[in-house]
Amino acid sequence: MDWDKLQRIDVRWIYVLVIVCLLVPMFWPLGLPITISENTRKVWEAVDKLPPGSVILVSHDTGPGNAPELNPMLSALAKQAFEKNCKIVGVAFFDQLVGPPMFQEYVGSVAEKMGKKYGVDWINLGFRLNATATMRQMCDDIHGAMLGVDWQNKPLSEFPIMNEVKSIKDDVDLIFVTTVGTPGYADWMTYVAEPLKKPLTGGASLTMYSGLQQYIRSGQLQGFLGGLRGAAEYEKLVGAPGKGCSGMDAQSLGHMMIITFLILGNIGYFASARKKSRA
Amino acid sequence: MQLRRQLPLMVVFVTALLVMLFKFFNFGETGKNVLSQMDKWSQVTSIVAFLLGPINLIRLHIGNVAKRRPRWIHSALTLVVIVVFTIVFALNGSNGKVTLWVVNNIAIQISGAIYAMLGFYICSAAYRSFKLKNLEATVLLLSAVILMLAQAPIGEAIIPGISKWGEWILSVPNSAGMRGIRLGAAIGAFAASIRVILGLERSWVGGSTAD
Numbered sequence: 001m002d003w004d005k006l007q008r009i010d011v012r013w014i015y016v017l018v019i020v021c022l023l024v025p026m027f028w029p030l031g032l033p034i035t036i037s038e039n040t041r042k043v044w045e046a047v048d049k050l051p052p053g054s055v056i057l058v059s060h061d062t063g064p065g066n067a068p069e070l071n072p073m074l075s076a077l078a079k080q081a082f083e084k085n086c087k088i089v090g091v092a093f094f095d096q097l098v099g100p101p102m103f104q105e106y107v108g109s110v111a112e113k114m115g116k117k118y119g120v121d122w123i124n125l126g127f128r129l130n131a132t133a134t135m136r137q138m139c140d141d142i143h144g145a146m147l148g149v150d151w152q153n154k155p156l157s158e159f160p161i162m163n164e165v166k167s168i169k170d171d172v173d174l175i176f177v178t179t180v181g182t183p184g185y186a187d188w189m190t191y192v193a194e195p196l197k198k199p200l201t202g203g204a205s206l207t208m209y210s211g212l213q214q215y216i217r218s219g220q221l222q223g224f225l226g227g228l229r230g231a232a233e234y235e236k237l238v239g240a241p242g243k244g245c246s247g248m249d250a251q252s253l254g255h256m257m258i259i260t261f262l263i264l265g266n267i268g269y270f271a272s273a274r275k276k277s278r279a
Numbered sequence: 280m281q282l283r284r285q286l287p288l289m290v291v292f293v294t295a296l297l298v299m300l301f302k303f304f305n306f307g308e309t310g311k312n313v314l315s316q317m318d319k320w321s322q323v324t325s326i327v328a329f330l331l332g333p334i335n336l337i338r339l340h341i342g343n344v345a346k347r348r349p350r351w352i353h354s355a356l357t358l359v360v361i362v363v364f365t366i367v368f369a370l371n372g373s374n375g376k377v378t379l380w381v382v383n384n385i386a387i388q389i390s391g392a393i394y395a396m397l398g399f400y401i402c403s404a405a406y407r408s409f410k411l412k413n414l415e416a417t418v419l420l421l422s423a424v425i426l427m428l429a430q431a432p433i434g435e436a437i438i439p440g441i442s443k444w445g446e447w448i449l450s451v452p453n454s455a456g457m458r459g460i461r462l463g464a465a466i467g468a469f470a471a472s473i474r475v476i477l478g479l480e481r482s483w484v485g486g487s488t489a490d
Contacts, residue, residue: 011403018402032432035442064387065394097382100374126374130325133318140315152374206430214454214461229430252433254398259424261406269410 004275007268014261021257025249032252034245039216040233042223046174046201047077052085054173055165059202060103061094061177061184066205070178071106072231072244073203077176078110078122080238088122089165089172091138091146093131093183100126100151119150119159126151131183135191139168169196177202185212189220203230284485288478295476337361422448 047056058077062070081088088107092099104124111122118124125146128134137145142165143156156162165171175198179185185202193200199222204212206227215221225234228251231244298317301310336357343354364381371377411417428434429445474480 007407009406011406014403014406015399018399030433032436034432035435037442037446039446063394064390065397067387067391096373097386101379101382128322129329130322133321133325137315137318137322140311153372210449210453211457213449214458217450217454227430248432252431254402255427255431256433258402258405259427261402262409262420262424265406265409266411269412 003271004268006264007272009261009264017257018254021253022250025253029246030249030252032249034229034232034236034248036233036237037226037230039223040225040230040237042216043201043203043225043230043234044080044223044237046199046222047080047084047086047176050084050086050173054084054086055171056081056086056088056174056176057168057172058088058090058103058107059175059177059188060090060092060099062098062102062180062205063095064098066180067098067102068243068247069205069228069231070180070203071102072228072242072247073178073225073234074103074106075110075242076231076234076238076240076244078107079114079240082110082114082116082121083238086173087161087165089142089161090122090124092127093134093187094180096127100124104151120161123156123159123161124151125156131187132191135183135187139192139196142167142171168192168198172198174198175200175202178204179208180205181208184208185215185221185224189215194220203227203234284481287484288481292476292478333361 050056056077058074060070060074078088090100090103090107092103107122107124108118110116111118116122125142126149128146134145143162146156148156150156150159168175175188175193177185177188177200179202185200185204189200192198200220201222201224203225204227206229209224209226209230212221212224216224225231228244228247232241232248233244235242235244294317297313301313304310306313340354340358342348343351344358348354367381368378405423409416409420409423411420425441426445426448428438429442429448434441434445471480475483
């Protein structure tokens, strides 16, 4: 057999197989068990150790591409937080078109199921430009920084939750950031969490996950969720399997396919090198 | 003309000096108020600066259409989209029902589809370029395979305990490398900032860099 052909497989076959690997689990789920990583457990613990009635500031800093990885984290967080009667205040700095509507959809659907009221147990403050300046202002004055309105331009004074939550410094107990770039976790860490000594946790797209490991080791981040896998682990921990868990089968097959092609490509590479050395 | 270049440099120098002064020395409530006021100015300036993007985009594409440059039809389409969506957003508000429908069903879907295509490219690029050519490439490939298996439940099913290996790679060698990169980048950013503040770096005002 001409083994070196293995490194010249038509890429269209690879594309077709990627689609098949993503589609198959939709119809025939594999249901493989998901193990919980240390970082995910730390995130769960950061929320779990909050006293009832605590306020969690959630910054949903995602774009459309990474939203499928990060949105399930919001649902799981909302479930864990609302079960502990914690309150959630949401903001967004990365993408105006994605952050606020997605926060509303994912936290809102959990809130509705659990009987939590908008403006009382949770609120969506929407998007603001110039993240660093707004974050710094939020430390002392959330109302001023968000120009006194929620994401639908309704006055914050109408909402009971905002009578309790005036500043991050005095009224927020945990910051949870989903992050795909800048602005993201680094801005929250530099301008808010570190100066105010507030615990910071959240979730990142898998591409960013490797870049923040050192902050978990140093204790500046209270664990962090990594991509869809992190979301699936968190969903499992809070006992609400959702989109994260259902995406794991596709991820399993997709990764196995890449590994298979890596092996085939390398067999072809060595066969070709051997052929050349013989010639 | 001279003032056009020197004025921004002076504004940057004075602003940086003020921020450092009020940040590093304790001026009590006055200092806090000044910094808070500066943050507000910064927010307003950003919003004004944000307008420049669409204005430049519209000017560029109007030029393309008017002069019938190659692929001008794409520019025309861009202009139509900008005008239509600006009207929709202006009439319906940034979080109105119609706006959200457009965002959820058009903008997010298109962006998501483009991002998803990366998965296909990564797969074919990995197949074509990840070869065991030398020791460094072998280490890279092995780390990649372990991390891919660690990130998916199937990895644990094939090799029990592999997720711990993945966690170790991320937490130890990766952290060490990232710390070095971050420190280097931070020192570089610090040096670049000093050059901008002192007016040695002038490329951003259209001038040449002074040594």
